[in-house]
Amino acid sequence: MSETFTKSMARNIYLGGSVFFILLFLALSFDTLGALPKRDNRQNITPQVALGKKVWEENNCLGCHTLLGEGAYFAPELGNVYTRFGGSKEAIMGFIASRPVEGIPGRRSMPQFNLSNEQLEAVAEFLKYTSEINSANWPPNVQG
Amino acid sequence: MQFQSQAVAKPYFIAAIGLFIGQILFGLIIGTQYVIGDFLFPEIPFNVARMVHTNLLIVWLLFGFMGAAYYLVPEEAERELFSPKLAIALFWIFLVAGALTIVGYLAVPYATLAAVTGNDLLPTMGREFLEQPTITKMGIVVVALAFLFNIGMTIIAGRKTVINIVLLTGLTGLAVLFLFSFYNPINLVLDKMFWWWVVHLWVEGVWELIMGAILAFVLIRLTGVDREVIEKWLYVIIAMALITGIIGTGHHYYWIGTPEYWQWWGSIFSALEPIPFFMMTVFAFTMVNRRRKEHPNKAATLWALGTAVMAFLGAGVWGFLHTLAPVNFYTHGSQITAAHGHMAFYGAYVLVVITMISYAWPHLQHNAPASNGRAQLLEMWSFWLMTVSIVFITLFLTGAGILQVYLQRVSDTPLPFMVVQDKIALFYWLRLWTGVIFFVGLCLYVYSFFAKGKETLASS
Numbered sequence: 001m002s003e004t005f006t007k008s009m010a011r012n013i014y015l016g017g018s019v020f021f022i023l024l025f026l027a028l029s030f031d032t033l034g035a036l037p038k039r040d041n042r043q044n045i046t047p048q049v050a051l052g053k054k055v056w057e058e059n060n061c062l063g064c065h066t067l068l069g070e071g072a073y074f075a076p077e078l079g080n081v082y083t084r085f086g087g088s089k090e091a092i093m094g095f096i097a098s099r100p101v102e103g104i105p106g107r108r109s110m111p112q113f114n115l116s117n118e119q120l121e122a123v124a125e126f127l128k129y130t131s132e133i134n135s136a137n138w139p140p141n142v143q144g
Numbered sequence: 145m146q147f148q149s150q151a152v153a154k155p156y157f158i159a160a161i162g163l164f165i166g167q168i169l170f171g172l173i174i175g176t177q178y179v180i181g182d183f184l185f186p187e188i189p190f191n192v193a194r195m196v197h198t199n200l201l202i203v204w205l206l207f208g209f210m211g212a213a214y215y216l217v218p219e220e221a222e223r224e225l226f227s228p229k230l231a232i233a234l235f236w237i238f239l240v241a242g243a244l245t246i247v248g249y250l251a252v253p254y255a256t257l258a259a260v261t262g263n264d265l266l267p268t269m270g271r272e273f274l275e276q277p278t279i280t281k282m283g284i285v286v287v288a289l290a291f292l293f294n295i296g297m298t299i300i301a302g303r304k305t306v307i308n309i310v311l312l313t314g315l316t317g318l319a320v321l322f323l324f325s326f327y328n329p330i331n332l333v334l335d336k337m338f339w340w341w342v343v344h345l346w347v348e349g350v351w352e353l354i355m356g357a358i359l360a361f362v363l364i365r366l367t368g369v370d371r372e373v374i375e376k377w378l379y380v381i382i383a384m385a386l387i388t389g390i391i392g393t394g395h396h397y398y399w400i401g402t403p404e405y406w407q408w409w410g411s412i413f414s415a416l417e418p419i420p421f422f423m424m425t426v427f428a429f430t431m432v433n434r435r436r437k438e439h440p441n442k443a444a445t446l447w448a449l450g451t452a453v454m455a456f457l458g459a460g461v462w463g464f465l466h467t468l469a470p471v472n473f474y475t476h477g478s479q480i481t482a483a484h485g486h487m488a489f490y491g492a493y494v495l496v497v498i499t500m501i502s503y504a505w506p507h508l509q510h511n512a513p514a515s516n517g518r519a520q521l522l523e524m525w526s527f528w529l530m531t532v533s534i535v536f537i538t539l540f541l542t543g544a545g546i547l548q549v550y551l552q553r554v555s556d557t558p559l560p561f562m563v564v565q566d567k568i569a570l571f572y573w574l575r576l577w578t579g580v581i582f583f584v585g586l587c588l589y590v591y592s593f594f595a596k597g598k599e600t601l602a603s604s
Contacts, residue, residue, distance in 0.1 A: 007372055010379035017387040025390045028409065035403045040333035050330045058258040059292025063191025068400045069477030070336065071272055074190050075476060076561035108181030111189045130332055137397035140474060144557045
């Protein structure tokens, strides 16, 4: 780099640039928090949804699946599974409850998590709530 | 070694490499599970093995960063470390806490681990990369604060260089941003939004400061180029990293419920994110070309140049590949993401830690500027084996990703996820065998530490 561009100029770009963009990021984040109530389906967060999220987390579902595209890529996207299963919570519950303990020979299989009926209903309700978040029309189609 | 207390870096580097081996072994397990679905099922299900794979990566990189800081800060500050005893105590606390967490993952079902560790009191578990029990997270915070205190006190009492100030800034940012891992609202959109404040602002923010500082430190020693020149480069690189990377967080806010304007902010700023990585490449090559001395540690120079190039390819090019919102609409959460993740982490962070180890180890172990010729040759072989492997792993996953996106999301008759997975299995097989080659390279790397040369060691 040329001699006319000094170290203190470089330092000022670093400090000034960082501070400016941190403040801009905070401003945008603040604006986002204001815009979320219309998008994030918070009116449907019930104690059951809260339990469902907890069951979701405490069984590390994200270790295989994606949820709104984030997680592991080993098993199907679940942000829209409620839609994919025809809007049926029973179908979701039935699928989770019926996983074989010893798996399926040679194939990927979801573990049997031995969830109670209350936990199964809560997870299904959580996935229904998730499917109703405004995700800007993602995923492109029902296959996720 | 210029200062006795730099020796505390040694156990950190050993632990880092040990955990690196574990990370790759679990990578091979999940790579196998991709093609033989019931491999180790139900004893080690995929989600557990993956969690071990990613958590070991994070922990060993943290060991590497801390070791690098303990080696680098005394030399830059021109004084002994504030408290070597504290550094050694923190090493054992961090290692035991980390080991217990991994044992917990493997020994009991995750739900049991959550119950035993009191996740009810402050639920923070079950989110990608932040799967650690809440109590482990608290331990990480305590270790991080005590570590910052130790190197902060060293810097305050000593010479303040751009390198150790930038490093300290990056490490402080790392610790502060980690605090967001304790914020886990029930509202999924808020949860995801602030989860990225840890994950994105780490790897595309403050970690780049750490990486830049380590690279600058090593390049000053290896090339003998004037500190003023290198520090100027460092400032410009980290300026660009933060200017592009902070708003670049927006590329994670396209489809998680956050407003659509992030598609513009995220696309524009993250399209600029390759710039700091490109500058890092130009920087590294320019400094080596303008070197004022021939440093005997050729291997360290190779690792340093490799870091710059691979970080640019993995984080820069493969990041840009799917960062624009209209592209990301199709690629989000596919094997394209996995391809990018592998090369970016390897190129930027794995390699920068190994660069530091490669430079520091001869000083720590032999009190010499370089290892013997044979050990260096082995190191270089391991560099090429691991680097070429990761390039091919990335290419195979990219191939898998393109097919996956087309079959599942673009074609007129989109197929279900599992059907598509079967169709692209060939690429997963290729990835797995390439992973085996990577492991061979890693074994060679470990062996290089024990290789005896014919010539006598160069004396310092």
